[in-house]
Amino acid sequence: QVQLVESGGGVVQPGRSLRLSCAASGFIFSSYGMHWVRQAPGKGLEWVAVIWYDGSNKYYADSVKGRFSISRDNSKSTLFLQMNSLRAEDTAVYYCASNNWHYWGQGTLVSVSS
């Protein structure tokens, strides 16, 4: 069955960096674009970034542009989100999702606090 498993979350100080991973299985990862979506505690969903199936195109929400970078390794069926210059407002559960929106991971919590 399809599985998306995020990892790499944790507590980090403002201004520091963190790298999230999303390991995929049960579908042809290299055929799908992939997204990151986040949800701040008690709040709604916010789209963060998308990467094309082959990595050729990447797009970001204005709130993270220039600080976050999405990438992928199709040989390892893994999606990444490099988060730099983290701010308190980046605190959220981060989900990875397939480009058809049918598959979502369980999320990983990122907490930015001094």
Place this chain on the structure above:
Amino acid sequence: EIVLTQSPGTLSLSPGERATLSCRASQSVTSNYLAWYQQKPGQAPGLLIYDASSRATGIPDRFSGSGSGTDFTLTISGLEPEDFAVYYCQQYGSSPYTFGQGTKLEIK
């Protein structure tokens, strides 16, 4: 950026009743690429409806989506106890792929 406005913010109904949730877009949604999700506490969102009216795999037929352009509706006919949750709409026709603020469906 397309802004999605969901109404009502909270809907209080009893099991067996019919729920009607609205999602209005600030501009036309490309190709009616509009999805509906259900989210329960501590869980990831689950896809219910995509392309405005297509049910995702395994979704009961009491869930239906309709609408086009800027006005979309999620209808749940005959509420079951497990249907009480938060529902989000999302447009994925143009970047940024925005979500509505959510409708909480609670037991009356």
